[in-house]
Amino acid sequence: xxxxxxxxxxxxxxxxxxxxxxxxxxxxxxxxxxxxxxxxxxxxxxxxxxxxxxxxxxxxxxxxxxxxxxxxxxxxxxxxxxxxxxxxxxxxxxxxxxxxxxxxxxxxxxxxxxxxxxxxxx
Numbered sequence: 001x002x003x004x005x006x007x008x009x010x011x012x013x014x015x016x017x018x019x020x021x022x023x024x025x026x027x028x029x030x031x032x033x034x035x036x037x038x039x040x041x042x043x044x045x046x047x048x049x050x051x052x053x054x055x056x057x058x059x060x061x062x063x064x065x066x067x068x069x070x071x072x073x074x075x076x077x078x079x080x081x082x083x084x085x086x087x088x089x090x091x092x093x094x095x096x097x098x099x100x101x102x103x104x105x106x107x108x109x110x111x112x113x114x115x116x117x118x119x120x121x122x
Contacts, residue, residue: 007038009082015075040064041085060112061090064105071108089113
């Protein structure tokens with residue numbers, strides 16, 4: 001069994017939508033684009049962190065998919081299950097496709113949007 005057939009994480013792909021309320025105020029909400037998408041979440045390499053840091057982008061995670069999720073900059077991947085990273089809210093910043101043997105992994109370089117796991121406040 002190859003990695004492409006057995007990705008260890010499950011993520012939910014979300015996109016921000018904007019609307020107006022009855023008084024004209026802007027409302028933001030997340031729309032679920034795809035739920036239960038198989039993925040592989042890893043920490044970004046030091047080279048990737050440094051490369052994007054030069055452009056003031058905070059890349060900390062990369063997410064790989066067996067099929068192209070067609071994300072837009074600003075989309076979110078919420079890790080819902082897996083051996084690690086569960087509960088992380090990852091904001092898509094750039095593509096990072098890789099070959100894996102005879103297959104291709106579609107990659108997404110992401111910024112960690114929430115920090116609830118690391119919070120020291122009660």
